[in-house]
């Protein structure tokens with residue numbers, strides 16, 4: 001799709017535009033505004049679990065005009081104009097290449113799973129991050145992947161099979177119950193929480209925000225708080241918890257963590273391993289005139305741009 005005249009496109013919902021005013025640093029505002037009015041470049045990664053070499057994948061992608069992302073092996077940015085050809089590419093169909101946003105991959109880079117570890121993926125479908133964790137583990141170790149929505153659970157199962165993941169056990173379960181069932185069990189926990197999905201907004205398709213409302217943000221925040229407590233309970237002492245959302249609302253990001261950090265003194269927010277430069281800002285220092293826990297400035301807000309979607313990431317360590 002070609003670039004369109006932004007003035008001719010429908011405006012973002014007013015409440016969301018006000019949120020952007022409040023959370024996007026002024027120096028990034030023009031980039032963020034533009035990102036809602038243009039088709040985005042795709043990001044794709046090599047999936048080493050399918051037996052296709054990195055060199056072969058690189059050759060196929062060069063033909064689509066792809067550029068490798070600096071700092072991370074086997075990840076490319078593909079121009080928006082080639083997105084359809086990429087989506088239909090045989091290497092994508094066979095699971096040797098996987099289209100996955102850079103910010104979404106950054107959640108796994110920051111989790112930093114190590115071969116042999118026990119990992120919990122507490123909100124797993126459709127499985128993009130589970131599959132990247134498995135790739136990082138080279139299928140050595142164990143992933144417990146939890147998803148309560150039946151249709152999404154079966155999609156998760158099919159995706160992991162297609163991507164050659166053999167180290168994951170899948171659980172059709174409510175993640176809020178997991179911590180109580182298996183306390184202090186996992187070396188690392190990923191909570192890529194269900195959220196109001198603000199990252200999907202585009203003015204090229206107003207249906208992208210049809211289901212969004214401030215009320216949905218509040219409902220998401222309540223579920224996230226319960227899932228986060230379950231995630232902390234399931235984590236071993238000394239373990240790492242990566243919390244992420246694809247929402248820009250502080251209610252779903254810093255505020256959920258702020259409440260948790262104020263009620264427990266065994267959690268610290270760590271700087272994020274950040275191998276590839278993505279457009280990002282630190283976590284907020286204050287909201288609604290109230291200061292937030294100072295550790296939260298170590299979180300990262302990935303900003304919407306020509307090639308990234310909005311994403312919030314925070315890495316927590318439980319005292320050993």
Ligand SMILES: C[S@@+](CC[C@H](N)C(=O)[O-])C[C@H]1O[C@@H](n2cnc3c(N)ncnc32)[C@H](O)[C@@H]1O
Pocket residue numbers: 104122123124125126127128129130146147148149152173174175176192193194195227
């Ligand atoms: C943001 S998506 C996860 C995306 C996934 N991590 C990936 O990278 O492909 C959030 C998921 O949480 C699931 N979910 C909703 N309620 C949940 C709950 N109570 N416990 C666990 N997962 C839940 C949703 O169905 C959805 O599949």
